[in-house]
Amino acid sequence: MTLRSLARLPFALALLLALTALAAAPKPAAKAPAKGGSFFRLDKHKSTFSHACGFRVKDGARGEIQRIVILSSVPVDCAAADAELDPKEALEGAIVAKNGAYASLTVSADGQRIEGGWVSTEPSDAFSFGGQGVVEIKKSDDSRLEGRYYTPHPEPFFDKTYEFDLPFAIDLLAGSLSGTPLPQGGGEPGKVYEAYRKAVAKDDEAGLKKVVTKERAVQLEGWASGGAFKEVFQGQKTLELKTGTVTGGLLKENRAILDVEGKDYDGDKVRGQVFFLREDGAWKVGESRLRPVFD
Numbered sequence: 001m002t003l004r005s006l007a008r009l010p011f012a013l014a015l016l017l018a019l020t021a022l023a024a025a026p027k028p029a030a031k032a033p034a035k036g037g038s039f040f041r042l043d044k045h046k047s048t049f050s051h052a053c054g055f056r057v058k059d060g061a062r063g064e065i066q067r068i069v070i071l072s073s074v075p076v077d078c079a080a081a082d083a084e085l086d087p088k089e090a091l092e093g094a095i096v097a098k099n100g101a102y103a104s105l106t107v108s109a110d111g112q113r114i115e116g117g118w119v120s121t122e123p124s125d126a127f128s129f130g131g132q133g134v135v136e137i138k139k140s141d142d143s144r145l146e147g148r149y150y151t152p153h154p155e156p157f158f159d160k161t162y163e164f165d166l167p168f169a170i171d172l173l174a175g176s177l178s179g180t181p182l183p184q185g186g187g188e189p190g191k192v193y194e195a196y197r198k199a200v201a202k203d204d205e206a207g208l209k210k211v212v213t214k215e216r217a218v219q220l221e222g223w224a225s226g227g228a229f230k231e232v233f234q235g236q237k238t239l240e241l242k243t244g245t246v247t248g249g250l251l252k253e254n255r256a257i258l259d260v261e262g263k264d265y266d267g268d269k270v271r272g273q274v275f276f277l278r279e280d281g282a283w284k285v286g287e288s289r290l291r292p293v294f295d
Contacts, residue, residue, distance in 0.1 A: 038071055038103075038166045038168075039164065039165060039166075040101075040103055040118040040127070040162070040163075040164040040166070042118070042125060042127055042157070042160060042161075043161065043162070045120065045125055047073050047101035047103075047118065047120055048073060049071035049072055049101075051071070051073075051074065051075055051076050052070065052071050052072065052076075052168060053069070053072075053076055053078035053081060053087075053091055054067070054068065054069045054078075054144075054145050054170035054171060054172040054173065055067075055068050055070075055081075055087045055088065055172060055173050055174065055176065056172050056173070056174040056176075056177060057087060057088060057176050057177070058176070058273075062271075062293075063259075063271070065177070066106055067106070067107045067140065067172060068088055068104065068105060068106045068116075069104075069107070069145055069168045069170055070088065070091050070092065070095075070102055070103070070104050071102060071103040071105070071166060072091075072095050072100055072101075072102045073095075073101040073102065074095055074098040074099075074100035075098075076094060076095065077094070078091075078173060079173070079175075080094075081094065082173040082174075082175035082176065083175055084175075084255075085176055085250070085252055085255050085256075085257050086176065086275070087175070087176050092104065092119070096119070096121050098121075099121045100121060101118070101119060101120040101121060102118070103116065103117070103118045103166055104117055104118075104119075105129070105166065105168070107135075107137065107140060107145060107147070111135070111137035111140045111147070112135060113131065113135060114129060114133075114135050115129055115130050116128075116129045118164070127157075127162060129149075132151065132155065133149055133150055133164065134149070134150055134151070134152060135147070135148075136148045136149075136150075142172065142174075143172055144169075144170070144171050144172060145169075145170055146168065146169040146170075147169075148165070148166065148167040148168070149164070149166045149168075150164060150165040150166060150167075151163045151165070177250075179250040179251055179252040180250070180251040180252070181248065181249070181251075182248055182249035182250060182251055182256065182258065183248065184245070184246065184247055186246040186249050186258045187249075187251070189249065189251075189256040189258055189276045189283045190246045190258060192276070192282075192283045193246065193258060193260075193274060193276075193285060195207070195210075195211050196211045196212070196285045197240070197241060197242075199211065200237060200240050201242070203229075203233055203234075203237075205220060205224060205229055205233075208220055209221075211284060212284055212285050213277050213279060213284040213285065214279060214284075216284075216285070216286065237265050238264060238265045239264065239288065239290060240264060240265060240288060241260055241262050241263075241264060241270065241288070242262070242263055242264055243262045243263050244260055244261050244263060245261065246258050246259065246260050247260065247261060254277065255275070255276065255277055255278070256275075256276040256278075256283065257274070257275050257276065258273065258274045258276070259271075259272075260272060260273065260290070261293075264290060268292045269292065269293050269294075270290040270291060270292055270293060271290065271293045272288065272289045272290035272291055273288075274286075274287075274289075275288075275289075
């Protein structure tokens with residue numbers, strides 16, 4: 001039927017026929033999966049991924065269980081990473097140690113959004129995900145993630161372009177969620193954390209060295225040797241818990257993690273986790289990961 005013949009019909013009937021024709025028209029097909037596996041490209045730098053691990057981990061700031069996938073350009077040991085308190089950090093560190101590249105994807109609970117990023121070791125480069133591209137989730141439960149995250153076409157990024165196609169179908173490991181639960185207050189690691197917080201409040205370099213890991217003690221010594229311990233530490237201090245409580249935690253052999261919440265030295269409400277390592281038979285404070293919360 002032509003436009004001229006449509007014009008001779010009553011308006012309502014003509015409109016119905018036109019809408020029917022539009023509905024019947026073929027829709028543009030989704031971009032076909034990339035040939036040769038998954039990849040991320042920024043300008044002329046392209047990383048391809050042929051290895052993957054999936055984990056369920058706890059988000060200390062939100063108190064939620066997250067589902068994540070890490071795609072790697074080099075072989076990875078998923079089970080070894082899963083035995084750590086933070087499998088994501090452990091796996092990413094292992095990939096960097098092999099001079100590899102990876103894409104880290106955190107899938108939202110409703111499957112509508114993916115956040116994360118791409119990191120390349122050689123050459124050194126990085127890119128953050130957060131709303132770009134198309135998310136297609138086929139399966140998302142406590143045991144498995146299947147889906148695809150991709151850009152339908154290259155996207156501009158300043159004077160460059162980027163594109164990616166990241167399909168995944170992976171079983172989710174949850175070793176980091178198992179261990180011996182710690183009570184409110186944190187048990188023995190909690191006592192060490194209290195001593196740590198008192199030393200932080202006093203800018204007590206000697207007191208801090210007694211309760212932090214060997215790695216952190218070396219860092220403190222570096223600040224002191226430069227004659228700027230207090231100046232540098234004041235900047236780090238804003239990231240620490242000033243007032244608050246230990247709500248619980250998890251013990252896993254010679255490692256522990258405490259869940260904490262309260263206010264930092266800027267007066268902002270924060271929540272997160274503090275990591276511990278048993279060194280020479282004593283618990284030592286490692287990294288603190290606190291984030292502002294608005295609930």
